[in-house]
Amino acid sequence: MQAPLKTTDQTTLAHDRVYRGLRSRIMHGEIAPGQALTLRGIGAEYEVSMTPAREAVRRLVAEGALTLSASGRVSTPELSTDRIEELAALRALIEVELASRALPRAHMALIDRLQAINSTVAEAVAHRDDVRYIRANLDFHRTLYLRAQAPAMLAMAETVWLQLGPTMRTLYSKLRRSDPPQFHRHILAALKAGDEPGLRIAVRTDVTQGLRLLAS
Template sequence: MTATGPLAEEDARTLHQQVLMRLREAILLGRIEPGQALTIRGLAAELGVSAQPVREALRQLVAERALELMDNRRVRIPPMTIERFEDLIAARVVLEAEAAARAMPYVTDTLIARLEADDAAINAAVSAGDYDRWIGANYAFHSALYGAAGQSAFLPLIESLWLQVGPFLRRAMRTISGHYTVDRHSEALAALRRRDTMALRIAIEADIRDGIAHIGSTLIRSEALGGAAGAVRGPSTGSGRADSVREAV
């Protein structure tokens, strides 16, 4: 393999898994424009690998619904509609509330300490206005909680949902500090300390809905759904596309 690409560092995983992780992170952090046409060769050149690993990574992301295979056989971040967004949130609520409740028996003081650290990181990111760190810490908090039990079934589903919502959070949350009037995570932590499952469910649900409730309307107003229009307007030119994704992934 080429030794000059950004992925040159040796890694135990296969190349396609490294590409997958890079793309997954880029999607989760909203670094890829929704509606943007992702080309295999473009990404391959960008990452310094051949087309093969990229193809497989894209295929996997399509399976996780993070990407969508269009009729033209090109791949993009699926457009967001209000209906789909509400479905996604509803799915997140039922899955994450249940996952949290099922994790309760496995909650230890060690886990709570870790969650408190994550919570602190979240608040720090909010204060700093650092969107990337906010998302990252938020993700760490939730997956640490849901993963407390073996939860072999819930986590992948939840991750798929995050991947689908991720691309649209950033543009709707330019200023994250303004929306954090109530810290639902500390409510969740309090519930965890009391081993109060019902309160935990409520806190989790509130956390999901709080951070996201106003986004639906933002999506309508901003018209930046990134797909309904994207399907109509011609895909960008090859070179232009590669450039705009370069610093994203």
């Protein structure tokens, strides 16, 4: 457990492991909104000292995945309704653009892959597995957007996903989804048809569907 014997392994920098671990858990809704975290707790969990834990947290705070209280306490954000709507609007803005850019580059192989992911989504819905649903759903979107060749835009979209992560889980499990990936099928149909206006509408609808839950 002594300090300076850990070889500086290029591929598995401690703070990066912690960052990726926490990021994945937050983005996929494995941590509830308002959940408090501590640097020492994170360090213990990942078997590192406070230093890498602090750097990972700092990075996630910068991305809006975590919030700091006035006294520096760390927790997942509890989003207001206004904030949720704003983030959904951002998703719509950015993801419609990404989908539009991906459209001319979307060949059959991509559509096949999207359909495969989509069956995973349906499976997760059937099994009432929220985390798996969120993971597969985001995987669907990311796979499409990667074709847009727009890394900065994709990074922004993922940052929004990250901010919504804890809340999404709560929202989804509040209203039991009976909805199979209906909107995803609209997206796939528009992709196959090369229908850009239809694709924009389909993506916008899919991305803002969660807002309908807020009306209740």
